[in-house]
Amino acid sequence: MGRNKEREIWLAIGGIFLLIYPFIFTLPFPQHIMIMIFLYASMGLAWNMIGGYAGQIALGNAVFFGIGAYTSSLMLMKLGVSPWVGMLVGGIISVIISFGIGYPCFKLAGHYFAIATIAIGEIAQHWFLNWDWAGSAVGLKLPILPESFIYFEFHKSKLPYYYIAFGIFLLTISCTYWMDRSKLGCYFRAIKGDQEAARSLGIDVARYKFYALAMSAFFTSICGSFYAQYVLFIDPDSVFPLMLSIIVCLIATLGGVGTVWGPVIGAFFLIPVSEFTRIYFGGGGKGTDLIIYGFLIVLISIYQPFGVIGLSKLFKKRETA
Amino acid sequence: MALLEVQELSKNFGGLAANYQINLQVYEGEIVGLIGPNGAGKTTLFNCIAGFYPPSQGIVRFKGKDITGLPPNKICRFGIARTFQLVRVFKDMTVLDNVRAGAFFRSNRGIQAKNKALGVLDFCGLSSKKNMLAGGLTIADKKRLQFANALATEPSFLLLDEAMAGLNQTEVAEAIDLVKRVQQAGITILLVEHVMEVVMPISNRVVVLNYGKKIAEDVPEKVINNEEVIKAYLGDKYHASHRAH
Numbered sequence: 001m002g003r004n005k006e007r008e009i010w011l012a013i014g015g016i017f018l019l020i021y022p023f024i025f026t027l028p029f030p031q032h033i034m035i036m037i038f039l040y041a042s043m044g045l046a047w048n049m050i051g052g053y054a055g056q057i058a059l060g061n062a063v064f065f066g067i068g069a070y071t072s073s074l075m076l077m078k079l080g081v082s083p084w085v086g087m088l089v090g091g092i093i094s095v096i097i098s099f100g101i102g103y104p105c106f107k108l109a110g111h112y113f114a115i116a117t118i119a120i121g122e123i124a125q126h127w128f129l130n131w132d133w134a135g136s137a138v139g140l141k142l143p144i145l146p147e148s149f150i151y152f153e154f155h156k157s158k159l160p161y162y163y164i165a166f167g168i169f170l171l172t173i174s175c176t177y178w179m180d181r182s183k184l185g186c187y188f189r190a191i192k193g194d195q196e197a198a199r200s201l202g203i204d205v206a207r208y209k210f211y212a213l214a215m216s217a218f219f220t221s222i223c224g225s226f227y228a229q230y231v232l233f234i235d236p237d238s239v240f241p242l243m244l245s246i247i248v249c250l251i252a253t254l255g256g257v258g259t260v261w262g263p264v265i266g267a268f269f270l271i272p273v274s275e276f277t278r279i280y281f282g283g284g285g286k287g288t289d290l291i292i293y294g295f296l297i298v299l300i301s302i303y304q305p306f307g308v309i310g311l312s313k314l315f316k317k318r319e320t321a
Numbered sequence: 322m323a324l325l326e327v328q329e330l331s332k333n334f335g336g337l338a339a340n341y342q343i344n345l346q347v348y349e350g351e352i353v354g355l356i357g358p359n360g361a362g363k364t365t366l367f368n369c370i371a372g373f374y375p376p377s378q379g380i381v382r383f384k385g386k387d388i389t390g391l392p393p394n395k396i397c398r399f400g401i402a403r404t405f406q407l408v409r410v411f412k413d414m415t416v417l418d419n420v421r422a423g424a425f426f427r428s429n430r431g432i433q434a435k436n437k438a439l440g441v442l443d444f445c446g447l448s449s450k451k452n453m454l455a456g457g458l459t460i461a462d463k464k465r466l467q468f469a470n471a472l473a474t475e476p477s478f479l480l481l482d483e484a485m486a487g488l489n490q491t492e493v494a495e496a497i498d499l500v501k502r503v504q505q506a507g508i509t510i511l512l513v514e515h516v517m518e519v520v521m522p523i524s525n526r527v528v529v530l531n532y533g534k535k536i537a538e539d540v541p542e543k544v545i546n547n548e549e550v551i552k553a554y555l556g557d558k559y560h561a562s563h564r565a566h
Contacts, residue, residue: 181431182431183425183429183431183434186418186421186422186425186434187422187425189411189413189414189418189422190411190414190422192413193410193411193412193413193414194409194410194411196373196405196409197405197409197410197411197467197470198411198422199373199392199393199394200371200373200393200397200402200403200405200409200471201397201402201422201423201426201470201471201473201474202393202394202397202398202423202426202474203394203422203426204394205394258413
């Protein structure tokens with residue numbers, strides 16, 4: 001009980017800090033970093049649902065990110081619909097597409113599943129590179145509209161984006177938290193542990209894998225729509241890259257796969273690294289962050305396969321021992 | 322009416338007939354032992370009943386309903402649960418979470434499933450280890466846990482695949498006690514076992530397989546004296562010397 005209370009206090013302190021953060025750090029750059037952390041933490045959490053909990057190493061989550069970004073942008077540009085509606089529609093389309101992806105891919109196991117999802121990511125990117133109606137390789141430049149909540153555009157300050165990103169992050173982590181304790185989470189972990197044993201306990205393995213991928217797709221897609229409205233320019237290279245699929249996986253792996261807070265910790269580590277190297281090295285240092293990521297992953301997989309979260313558990317054990 | 326009825330079941334792997342026209346009935350409340358030398362087709366028959374393999378031919382009926390070839394998760398719904406010869410527990414999950422995975426089959430609510438799981442753990446004598454990771458248990462406890470997982474799905478029929486192989490004598494005695502208590506709770510059991518000493522005292526009936534065929538079916542005392550069975554276990558030559566004594 002004592003530990004739970006302590007935990008709640010820390011959560012409250014963390015929450016309040018994040019709420020007032022943009023008033024402490026009023027410059028755009030620190031706010032931008034935190035927005036990126038929220039965005040990537042949410043995507044890491046979304047990946048964690050299929051990859052961490054259900055143990056299906058999906059490396060095609062960029063597909064859902066891209067679909068989210070393109071759906072809300074196209075609906076805004078072609079139909080004049082609010083990006084908020086586009087965000088929801090994008091999420092729904094992503095869920096439908098995830099069923100289409102899952103159907104053939106879930107027949108494959110292990111590496112083959114990962115490879116198949118990479119292939120699907122590449123197909124999606126090339127599809128959009130050649131789709132004229134959706135802007136093809138040139139991409140989409142979103143119209144600059146007067147600042148309003150309905151049209152999801154804010155030009156004077158990053159503050160509204162900050163709180164929207166924070167909201168998306170809260171939504172994703174609450175869902176993960178709920179899932180972690182519910183039947184879904186228990187079944188996902190059972191499937192990850194041993195599919196045959198899971199089946200013998202009456203778990204419809206195929207169906208629960210679909211659920212995991214659908215949830216992952218929905219939240220990743222929401223992040224995509226947010227990204228489009230935040231940057232106001234998207235093209236297939238920025239929203240469908242394989243690297244994105246891999247980074248969300250790395251974030252979850254670094255922090256601790258299959259845990260509620262793992263991807264959050266991962267994002268707090270990796271995103272600042274990526275943003276600061278981008279600033280210090282500029283275009284010439286492109287990929288420096290990836291070198292650092294790679295190094296960290298090697299360290300993690302050798303010394304602490306359960307991620308940073310596993311490290312903290314290790315310390316706790318020592319304390320109690 | 323038999324609880325489980327297997328009719329003319331055959332299972333071929335390519336040219337190999339692992340099971341050939343097997344007939345088997347299990348009645349409510351019984352413990353039936355399924356024995357036979359290595360490669361006799363015991364586990365194959367098991368997998369056919371539990372839905373892990375579709376039989377090549379024949380019918381499996383449970384409570385009068387045809388369940389032939391249904392996938393394991395559907396078969397579980399009828400009230401059939403199984404354990405595995407090589408233990409399959411979720412080793413990265415805690416003991417409690419393992420059993421919760423089974424308990425969620427009959428309830429969607431977390432609290433209900435947790436209470437159910439705690440009850441089953443208590444029944445199986447694993448309460449004190451509920452917060453341990455399943456991977457860290459001893460082999461005897463892992464077998465016990467997989468037993469608990471199966472029980473948590475609230476089966477009326479339990480298939481135990483070599484539940485006692487690899488256990489020492491004390492552990493075997495404990496496992497036998499557990500099996501008996503499960504029977505007293507009204508669950509029918511089909512038990513695959515290598516170790517004759519285990520099967521004989523607890524089984525109401527024993528079925529013997531050899532080379533995929535059923536060669537004997539009787540009460541334990543009669544089965545051990547059955548010529549076919551001795552031949553199957555000891556071979557023709559030793560069978561002759563056995564008779565000479």
